[in-house]
Amino acid sequence: MNEEARGKAILKATPSELAPAEEIIAGNVVLLTKILARLPRKSIARFKSVSKHWLSLLSSIAGCGGDDLYKELWKACAGPLVDIPRVGERVLEASTNVEPNQRSPLFNPLNLPSQIICIVMDIQLRAERDTDEVYAVITLLPEQDQSEPTSPDSYPPEPLTPMLKSFCKVLTASDTISGFTVPQRLANECLPALDMNQQSPMQELIAKDLHGAEWRFKHIFRGQPKRHMLATGWSRFVSSKRLVAGDSVVFLRGENGELRVGVRRAAHRQSTMPSSLITIQSMHLGLPAATSQALAHQTIFTVPNKPRMSEFIVGLNKYLDAVNNRFRVGRRFKMRFAGEDCTIVGVEDLSAHWENSKWWSLRVQWDKAASISRPDRVSPWEIEPITCTLLFGVALRNPPDAR
Amino acid sequence: MNEEARGKAILKATPSELAPAEEIIAGNVVLLTKILARLPRKSIARFKSVSKHWLSLLSSIAGCGGDDLYKELWKACAGPLVDIPRVGERVLEASTNVEPNQRSPLFNPLNLPSQIICIVMDIQLRAERDTDEVYAVITLLPEQDQSEPTSPDSYPPEPLTPMLKSFCKVLTASDTISGFTVPQRLANECLPALDMNQQSPMQELIAKDLHGAEWRFKHIFRGQPKRHMLATGWSRFVSSKRLVAGDSVVFLRGENGELRVGVRRAAHRQSTMPSSLITIQSMHLGLPAATSQALAHQTIFTVPNKPRMSEFIVGLNKYLDAVNNRFRVGRRFKMRFAGEDCTIVGVEDLSAHWENSKWWSLRVQWDKAASISRPDRVSPWEIEPITCTLLFGVALRNPPDAR
DNA sequence: TTGTCTCCCGGCGGGAGACAA
């Protein structure tokens, strides 16, 4: 979406609520950007209380609704370890914009620094229309002060999210070729209760996915011994979403009883389909060009962000946290997402064009040979020191022994 | 494909045929490019006779084979009026790289001229993996002499293409829900003859599509009156390719009897799916950035080209031909592809950033209101004066009265 | 010549419990 269209979309969303003065500003995102760029950073975080209209302008107007349930479903589909920055937060954007395992030439024709400090102006949580793969589109405004950060920023505490019941199940072979066996806990916590007095209890469930599409499932209680199952409608869902054994489904139940359903594909099934409308070369030049333009004119620019695929943004606090750890060659770590162990075998610049960049600065070696290709370079914030706390499956952001 | 990989692919293709000196050069496409850039333009066209190895290096090594049949099938799927430049030809590339009906801001941050004269170094004819939509990836080398061309270039005559039998049929409703009724002429000209002595003649046809995938069809002769039909295998093809009534299928028969099959979707069903790996903004900045870099360093760059969708390249001779026509406001024309009539209502620059650019300089008005969106701006070479010759369905490139 | 209909049969998909890990 280009800037002009976005301004219009926002206006359309809440036209009657806007006071005239705000309307003029809100209608022109470029103008608003310029104003915001002149304000101290902390003001942005405070907009939340200053103006609800501006908050809505700055907040996600994403996809189908942007309601709490949508956001929770998105996060559930993205996986537990994906964290997305908040609006108003300071982040670092990697202007290299190219992953090291793609063997593309790493030029730096625009002489950009290796990373740029930005404020998050907007986050849109989206899902790929055909694969349901989740991604975020993040709108950034370059900071005027680009000096290397030293101390973490402080933000108001995250508002408490409503307690939602959710459940994720990895599909078995039987689930994909026959009906879906509903685990007991999922049935108890997330599904409306069946009337067990009836001889063959049955009800129809309606669950919305990330695109707002409704899926109808016949929820029954059968088999010997009896169990909860999803029958009619389930196979349509499986084939439409092209699910196979090993993929996961997520069920989510809102406080009002509303049901949501999402999918998460097995790690090795990630699909990237570069558009034929653009070449790889142009793709790699496009984002640096946009970044450079935004940096020069202090205007917003937009970055796509695919969890686990192409992440060019890291929260400032997370960055500081990671680089303050002393990464020695030989130290053993766990990859944040893959969950596999690896060892650091070198610390070096990704490219001579960006000296002292922390992005993909760690050369690593994996313990086990894997069928799926894994990166041989990672960024400090993508890995997790192996500590005893991990044995309990708890992924702490600040493991005590790593400081 | 990046440059390094391409060099390797070429080496792999004909390793034993290459003399050592050529091998070193051919292995380094960047080096070769620099050498070619120093040569006068006409030498490029003459490489055809100088070195078969270099010709193969410069020619398409596209998709699955790049054989004649593939090329002919690609052209048949693209449609009769699509013309792709030849390797060695001079073309103009629109550095605006953005279509006027997309409402994106037309900046020119790199101060590029409105068009750049290039030599075509390579053309790869490809098809979208999931939709079979055809497109070309064209590798260009900017010319050192960028002065406005005045006289057309001359090239050796196009080598005669082998006479191939081909047939295109628009699918009826019955074709998509039941078997495919083979038109008499298609059966006679393109399919192997059935043994009509048998009581129920039948044979299996194997046809390859643009991806090299083989499709098997049971070819039978039945019904009352008798007719040729494709039965078993046909419905798989229809659902795999997601064909509906109104789409077309193309059959092609090589001289050796080899069968090919392709699809062409109805005009209003064109699908564009921008990749979520890149934003629209970056996409529009990417190609200008690549162009600018190539222009500055006299290196090759690559442009994707979708017939009827996004075409940023026009042959130099075609360009001269078109701009030498006097386009008056009020003159009536036919759109090259849509086949619909329209009237020129204005001649103006697309944007103040590119003055006197011929790209999308004609503001037009369509005779009939249409359900599908049609451009309100076209380039001079995209339209065809309405002449009596068109009544015979012959699309002349240089209609005599238009000069 | 070829588009559409209807009829008819066989196979496959889904709905059920059985059984075992």
Place this chain on the structure above:
DNA sequence: TTGTCTCCCGCCGGGAGACAA
């Protein structure tokens, strides 16, 4: 508790000619 198998029934998809444009 839940993954997999098998059985069985109903219906839908495809294979055939009829008929008309």
